[in-house]
Amino acid sequence: MSPVFDYLAANQERFVTDLCDYARFPSVSAQPKHAPDLRAAANWLANRARGLGLTTQIHETAGNPIITARTPHVAGAPTYLVYGHYDVQPPEPFELWTSPPFEPRIAGRNVFARGISDNKGQHLAHLNAVEAYLKTGTPLPCNLTFLIEGEEEVGSTQLYTFLTKHKKELACDAVVISDNGIPSLKHPALTYALRGIAALEVRIDGPSRDLHSGLFGGTVENPAMALCQLLGRLRDARGRITIPGFYDDVAKLSAYERKQLNALPFSPHQYRKLTGSPQLFGEHGFTPEEQRTCRPTLEINGLTSGYQGEGSKTIIPSWARAKITIRLVPNQKPKRVMAAVAKHLKAICPPTVKLTLTHGHGGEPYLVSPSGLLAQAALRALTAGFGHPARLMREGGSIPIVSAFKKDLGAETLLLGMALPDDNAHSPDEKFSLDAYAAGMRMAAHLWQELPRATT
Amino acid sequence: MSPVFDYLAANQERFVTDLCDYARFPSVSAQPKHAPDLRAAANWLANRARGLGLTTQIHETAGNPIITARTPHVAGAPTYLVYGHYDVQPPEPFELWTSPPFEPRIAGRNVFARGISDNKGQHLAHLNAVEAYLKTGTPLPCNLTFLIEGEEEVGSTQLYTFLTKHKKELACDAVVISDNGIPSLKHPALTYALRGIAALEVRIDGPSRDLHSGLFGGTVENPAMALCQLLGRLRDARGRITIPGFYDDVAKLSAYERKQLNALPFSPHQYRKLTGSPQLFGEHGFTPEEQRTCRPTLEINGLTSGYQGEGSKTIIPSWARAKITIRLVPNQKPKRVMAAVAKHLKAICPPTVKLTLTHGHGGEPYLVSPSGLLAQAALRALTAGFGHPARLMREGGSIPIVSAFKKDLGAETLLLGMALPDDNAHSPDEKFSLDAYAAGMRMAAHLWQELPRATT
Numbered sequence: 001m002s003p004v005f006d007y008l009a010a011n012q013e014r015f016v017t018d019l020c021d022y023a024r025f026p027s028v029s030a031q032p033k034h035a036p037d038l039r040a041a042a043n044w045l046a047n048r049a050r051g052l053g054l055t056t057q058i059h060e061t062a063g064n065p066i067i068t069a070r071t072p073h074v075a076g077a078p079t080y081l082v083y084g085h086y087d088v089q090p091p092e093p094f095e096l097w098t099s100p101p102f103e104p105r106i107a108g109r110n111v112f113a114r115g116i117s118d119n120k121g122q123h124l125a126h127l128n129a130v131e132a133y134l135k136t137g138t139p140l141p142c143n144l145t146f147l148i149e150g151e152e153e154v155g156s157t158q159l160y161t162f163l164t165k166h167k168k169e170l171a172c173d174a175v176v177i178s179d180n181g182i183p184s185l186k187h188p189a190l191t192y193a194l195r196g197i198a199a200l201e202v203r204i205d206g207p208s209r210d211l212h213s214g215l216f217g218g219t220v221e222n223p224a225m226a227l228c229q230l231l232g233r234l235r236d237a238r239g240r241i242t243i244p245g246f247y248d249d250v251a252k253l254s255a256y257e258r259k260q261l262n263a264l265p266f267s268p269h270q271y272r273k274l275t276g277s278p279q280l281f282g283e284h285g286f287t288p289e290e291q292r293t294c295r296p297t298l299e300i301n302g303l304t305s306g307y308q309g310e311g312s313k314t315i316i317p318s319w320a321r322a323k324i325t326i327r328l329v330p331n332q333k334p335k336r337v338m339a340a341v342a343k344h345l346k347a348i349c350p351p352t353v354k355l356t357l358t359h360g361h362g363g364e365p366y367l368v369s370p371s372g373l374l375a376q377a378a379l380r381a382l383t384a385g386f387g388h389p390a391r392l393m394r395e396g397g398s399i400p401i402v403s404a405f406k407k408d409l410g411a412e413t414l415l416l417g418m419a420l421p422d423d424n425a426h427s428p429d430e431k432f433s434l435d436a437y438a439a440g441m442r443m444a445a446h447l448w449q450e451l452p453r454a455t456t
Numbered sequence: 457m458s459p460v461f462d463y464l465a466a467n468q469e470r471f472v473t474d475l476c477d478y479a480r481f482p483s484v485s486a487q488p489k490h491a492p493d494l495r496a497a498a499n500w501l502a503n504r505a506r507g508l509g510l511t512t513q514i515h516e517t518a519g520n521p522i523i524t525a526r527t528p529h530v531a532g533a534p535t536y537l538v539y540g541h542y543d544v545q546p547p548e549p550f551e552l553w554t555s556p557p558f559e560p561r562i563a564g565r566n567v568f569a570r571g572i573s574d575n576k577g578q579h580l581a582h583l584n585a586v587e588a589y590l591k592t593g594t595p596l597p598c599n600l601t602f603l604i605e606g607e608e609e610v611g612s613t614q615l616y617t618f619l620t621k622h623k624k625e626l627a628c629d630a631v632v633i634s635d636n637g638i639p640s641l642k643h644p645a646l647t648y649a650l651r652g653i654a655a656l657e658v659r660i661d662g663p664s665r666d667l668h669s670g671l672f673g674g675t676v677e678n679p680a681m682a683l684c685q686l687l688g689r690l691r692d693a694r695g696r697i698t699i700p701g702f703y704d705d706v707a708k709l710s711a712y713e714r715k716q717l718n719a720l721p722f723s724p725h726q727y728r729k730l731t732g733s734p735q736l737f738g739e740h741g742f743t744p745e746e747q748r749t750c751r752p753t754l755e756i757n758g759l760t761s762g763y764q765g766e767g768s769k770t771i772i773p774s775w776a777r778a779k780i781t782i783r784l785v786p787n788q789k790p791k792r793v794m795a796a797v798a799k800h801l802k803a804i805c806p807p808t809v810k811l812t813l814t815h816g817h818g819g820e821p822y823l824v825s826p827s828g829l830l831a832q833a834a835l836r837a838l839t840a841g842f843g844h845p846a847r848l849m850r851e852g853g854s855i856p857i858v859s860a861f862k863k864d865l866g867a868e869t870l871l872l873g874m875a876l877p878d879d880n881a882h883s884p885d886e887k888f889s890l891d892a893y894a895a896g897m898r899m900a901a902h903l904w905q906e907l908p909r910a911t912t
Binding site: 197205207214219224231275276277278282297300308311314318325327352395396 | 651653655657661662663664665667668669670671672673674675676677678680681683684685687688689691727731732733734735736737738739744747748751753755756757758759760761762763764767768769770771772773774776778779781783806807808809810816817851852853854882
């Protein structure tokens, strides 16, 4: 294996140059004007894969193209799918960037550009590791299929269709995604669980029109007040959701998991500063790391009612609305939780107003057994790649594609992030650590040795 | 006095024609493009007053002109000020009008046009009554000063300045305003009390920016939830405001007042239909009429937080805001009540968020002694004018100018409305009853006989 690592070490400078070239494409999927840039980015990546000897295809879709690239076939070996995306978040507001977002700038051990951490740098690291195998003639003990899409930042619509259409070609023993983060270079970690989501709109209708608050105030329910009282009752002073049945299906954390999660570096002071909150607040009885990854939450995402302009308008608003998302944890089911929420809201809504619930999208939570062979193999690759003992962690967000891989391909996903907490993904001055890039390549190279032992 | 009433009866048709002419001016004070129409309406009214022999002036202001018109001086007689406004509410949305808002349409005993009830028809009725006195040579036992402004619908800014500048010329023994309503033609009523108002903006700040609800949800307070819980606690299940001291200065209703108020025609079914509310709701222990006029309330006028567009956005919003107005009753003081509200909000706001209160405008509640000479004289004029026994009523709204008349001129105000509950003031298809118009003229003619007996 040493030729692979020697090759990676020897080619770092060029890998950085390549990454900068790739990051120069303003492949902003949210902005239609950038469609040609998305295609150019896809072509660049496809050419690179093809140049290494991968069987590469650019698949046309109703949106941006999807790339597949396969390593030379190894009969009888397992197959792994490496997922990534070449599209990036919009760079706006430009004025908050230190240097132009599509002119990569190296400063110290970081390179700044939109999309460089999310996700160009991370999947390019995987491709570089494959390059090291192929160029040094080191046999890959598995088959790899790269699946790189161009609409991750806008909902992956095309990818879902593509997955169901190409189940056979995409069949694999496991999926590897590097599109997430780790606590620090010294704390590599496998993300073994994600929260799910369920979205809901709550609308309260009162009078048939906005009423004069002087003429009518005191005789009819105020929908904004009714909404506040309804929502306010959903959480108690200890941060616990009061909806009957809400926690019914929450899997208990094992001692091993709690120990792992709470061994992750965490400074309440720095975390509070990061959020900009006056004070941290969460469900009593759990650490912040547990609160944000292992516990379900109910968040109001938006409130709308009545007059919102300058000054005041003396009305009883006709209606009030809240947008809500519920984060789910294993083994909660979006439908079951949503039914409990709806039942409770209907039960406590006063008869003085009309309640309308509109269910939005739902996504299941995800979990790879933390003590299973796959997870343990991934931990060994992370430890070897980063040179520090790898931990287990969970993430509080959702990655809907993970559920799709499970459903359509029947495959588990390993989330092996290379992003650091200060990478500013989705924010101005996004950057990627060159040390994480290098460690990510080594981790990937180790992974193709470790994983086959776990899945065969 | 019979020549006056004969004259009024004989000239009804022309008075209606005049009213239609006046209502044709689209004198919308909220819309700058209508400035010439406001001036034209002012000129029309001034010409009419001047034609009757009133000493009429059009006073230029920084906004729309203010008209004063005085009847020929009667030495030693008391002086009354008749207030009104020639500006009107915006007519939008046009599509909800049965006929164009500035093309008056007579249907049965109603005439439809924007501003015809609020307030052109009502102050024109007063001018018609004066015409009857002057044209029949009937001596007016008092001096009248008409004060007609053009910015009532946008806050009367110019009028307040005008009042303080012209205290002397506007000195009077009482003010008469017909810019309000009565329960029905068979239930004329004197509005002897108004609610005051205090406006407040409550802002809750949490994280320094919108946070990803997946990554951070569960560890920081959600400002929208904090706002809901804060506001939700301000009112109990019996409709009572829970703020300590909130009711401290509320004057107790006398048995006479309660009897009068509850003798007003009231159908809970029709009232509910009028509001379009699923069900009526108010402070327990009070009738709806008492709730909406004699009891203070706290209304949320608007809610703003986070994402309000289509679909959902998975954020913990950085802040949340509510606009609130409190309706005050005699003898509450805006400052004192607001201090109690602010104290309580600060006391119950959790330390996990930052609370900011911004005080808006305040207006004192108003009350004319219901058993005093002025009120009793007004009741007699109403009874005679409408041909039905007049009642005492209160109004739930505020008329800030009433407090200004008290403060600047030291004069009490009598509110002698001619509008009916279905006049659609501020709404599409505004109308004025021709029977109310005629009765209003007779009431005004009687008033100048009755009032001098009460004030001299």
